[in-house]
Amino acid sequence: MSTALHAAAHADVSSAFPLVRTAHPVSEIERAAVLAAPGFGQYFTDHMASAVWTPEAGWHDRGVSALKPFSLHPGAAVLHYAQEIFEGLKAYRHADGSVWLFRPEVNARRFARSARRMGLPPLPEEDFLASVEALVRADEAWVPVSTGEESLYLRPFMFAAEISLGMRPSRSVQYCAIASPAQPFFGSVMRGLTLWVSTSYTRAARGGTGAAKCGGNYGASLAAQADAQRHGCDQVLYLDGAGEEGCIEESGAMNLFLVTSGGELITPAALGTILEGVTRDTVLALASEFGLKAVERPVTFAELREGIAEGTVTEVFAAGTAAVLTPVSGIKGEGYELRVGDGTSGQRTAALRARVLDIQYGRAEDPYGWMRRVV
Structure with a gap:
């Protein structure tokens, strides 16, 4: 498949997570300073992808919006029974300026397996892919130009959000994906x-x-x-x-x-x-x-x-x-x-x-x- 067709093939999928841009993005000067030395997992981009699950409505409220804190009741199930999963993958900028993901379908399938093991509702593969693609498109300016293995690290995760101390799978689940520019985890030197x-x-x-x-x-x-x-x-x-x-x-x-x-x-x-x-x-x-x-x-x-x-x-x-x-x-x-x-x-x-x-x-x-x- 050509590059243009490859991109077009996924455009409609990503629109399943509509974007509402933040009113307060990080300035270009601040972003450039972060990208010059991002470390690993220390800074985060302007937006996040999210969706909610309930037994009655299934997965709903999909979208990409401003990065913001969650407000959790002290009785939220995740805080007591650790019903939570996550994934990790990266977006890479190529020499021509294009941005690519590496085998995200495999991450999507593993995310679903992890969900089933933890008693969580599996996120459909198409939703997983749409959410991370929409997030990368929204925050494309945060994908570093690589001079030594820099990338944009993506962290999709899911947790039990129901307010309940009942020992059972949660009836309310929150999905989210956030992004963080990253340098090599162990540094650029190939030390053992x-x-x-x-x-x-x-x-x-x-x-x-x-x-x-x-x-x-x-x-x-x-x-x-x-x-x-x-x-x-x-x-x-x-x-x-x-x-x-x-x-x-x-x-x-x-x-x-x-x-x-x-x-x-x-x-x-x-x-x-x-x-x-x-x-x-x-x-x-x-x-x-x-x-x-x-x-x-x-x-x-x-x-x-x-x-x-x-x-x-x-x-x-x-x-x-x-x-x-x-x-x-x-x-x-x-x-x-x-x-x-x-x-x-x-x-x-x-x-x-x-x-x-x-x-x-x-x-x-x-x-x-x-x-x-x-x-």
Whole structure:
């Protein structure tokens, strides 16, 4: 599909979220100052997309309007039972000034899966796409011109808004999408992360909410993250059980990958206890381009430790929307410290990372049809 037709094909969909522009936008001077050094998640654009759900009316009151605070009753269900989900994706400005989303359909489908797991009404995929597209169009001036992986980070979320302490799914639900200009999450330098192997905390259990992108999973991770930082590490390496006898799962908010000397690209299998990341799926799809065989299977910590020590695990990296692909240079635990390879970013990690970014920023062809033009 041509660029013009691609944009036109989604124009009517986005109109499902009509725009009422703010009367008080951030000035051009203030916006330019923010875009010069946005950090990550510190500043927000002028507008937000929103919709409301009730059993009687379904999804309604769709629109894009001025960014403003929510007014919540102290008895709002989300404040007591954490019935909430969210997503994260980015808008990228290409060299010709156009703005694109990367695989937003996958985020839309995961958002619906998370909603069902948390007892929330799934937002139709077309509404998810329409809301984020309409928000990006409204705040297109906030999409940075990239000089070092800058982007506009989008955060769709949904929460239980009913005023009730009844222990049941909420009968009133609020959906919203906000946007924040962002620099690289770990900075522009490809430094390696050091992971702390947690034997005190686990991320999820079979039958739990591990595969859902819900706030409770991330709130529960903060103590483990603080523990990792006390030990001089950047992120946590979670196992699926107490002690070091289990299998590896995730690293903080990122999926993990191992590159082996035998040409395999291994990631823990998605068995309901880890998040099936969009970047994770992307990396698996790209593996064959780099002569790697993609493998999804359980990986014990003992296997990882032995592979690093013997040199059969040559690279380890983390993958996520915010982190893109970030190399792991070391793994620490009680009484030991392992260095991955020579402690620098591996060649396969760097090549895969460059490939993902080149597609996202329009520097390379997109043979997979992953990019979706918005502006």
